[in-house]
Amino acid sequence: MNKLRIVFMGTPDFAVTILDHIIKKGYNVVGVITAPDKQAGRGRKIQQSAVKQYAEANHLNILQPTNLKSPEFQATLEALEPNLQIVVAFRMLPQAVWSLPEFGTFNLHASLLPDYRGAAPINWAIMNGETETGTTTFFLDDKIDTGEVILQNKTEIAPNETVGELHDKLMHMGSDLVIETIQLIETGNVTTQKQAAHSKKLAYKIHTDTCKINWNLPTKTIHNHIRGLNPYPAAWTTLVDNEQEISVKIYDCEAILENHDLQPGQLVTDKKTIKVATQDGFLKINKLKLAGKKLMDSVSLLNGYSFSNASKMQ
Numbered sequence: 001m002n003k004l005r006i007v008f009m010g011t012p013d014f015a016v017t018i019l020d021h022i023i024k025k026g027y028n029v030v031g032v033i034t035a036p037d038k039q040a041g042r043g044r045k046i047q048q049s050a051v052k053q054y055a056e057a058n059h060l061n062i063l064q065p066t067n068l069k070s071p072e073f074q075a076t077l078e079a080l081e082p083n084l085q086i087v088v089a090f091r092m093l094p095q096a097v098w099s100l101p102e103f104g105t106f107n108l109h110a111s112l113l114p115d116y117r118g119a120a121p122i123n124w125a126i127m128n129g130e131t132e133t134g135t136t137t138f139f140l141d142d143k144i145d146t147g148e149v150i151l152q153n154k155t156e157i158a159p160n161e162t163v164g165e166l167h168d169k170l171m172h173m174g175s176d177l178v179i180e181t182i183q184l185i186e187t188g189n190v191t192t193q194k195q196a197a198h199s200k201k202l203a204y205k206i207h208t209d210t211c212k213i214n215w216n217l218p219t220k221t222i223h224n225h226i227r228g229l230n231p232y233p234a235a236w237t238t239l240v241d242n243e244q245e246i247s248v249k250i251y252d253c254e255a256i257l258e259n260h261d262l263q264p265g266q267l268v269t270d271k272k273t274i275k276v277a278t279q280d281g282f283l284k285i286n287k288l289k290l291a292g293k294k295l296m297d298s299v300s301l302l303n304g305y306s307f308s309n310a311s312k313m314q
Helices: 013-024 050-057 071-079 121-127 163-186 219-227 298-304
Strands: 006-010 029-033 038-040 045-047 084-088 105-109 132-139 149-156 235-241 244-250 253-257 267-269 274-278 281-285 287-290
Touching (some): 006 013, 013 029, 013 084, 105 163, 149 163, 219 281, 287 298
Parallel strands (some): 006 084
Antiparallel strands (some): 038 045, 105 132, 267 274
């Protein structure tokens, strides 16, 4: 059995859960590499990554390089004498970094590679209406998410599952997969499989325009779009009401397939429900946030807000 000296690289909460699992299994983590601190919010307060906060609380050795190619950083990394590196939700590494350890550098990705390579695999799997996804460990190479696959595990995506719910499920599945991968490496039993060179299913970074709802699309497509962005960064639309335009974020909703003669985007409301017409039905909105107001359920909003008969989403 190989005595491992692990360097872990990651930034968000997703990575914290995997790092915590590695620590609790008793592995020797000689260094944690995470994003530099940054100013955030109106007060421009210094914000630390979730991984840094965890590493500090557990007295782990922390590196926060601004330039992964700098000779100073690479010399510091080499001095740790890592023989295995694990990457979870971090940035692309230069070859001098990922090729350094004796046993390589592997990444955990929240999809069934080669499908959904890229920055937002969990969002896009739901937005595209997939019924199955999973997690993959693979050795890094010089491209993004293309290295040889070590292990995969699969899970179903429920019809109403949100990206927040799937994120947490894959986070815990991924923790177990990382431990299985480490065990294969430390016992010398790891084998790999080459990925297909191309996939039509990609996971581009989510931008503001990506989140805008197109009410002319089929009901199920819009429903998938909204749950694939719930709770973050949230799908949005513009409410036109009494010649006012109000930005609205929509979180929880239900798809209703039903024939009607309304224009897509038209609102239908009563004392308890808000529905938006689509080309083949309605989206019943359960939770939403109007600009300047807090997130609330539809009943609470309707208690204090009246929509005009001509109000619509666009």
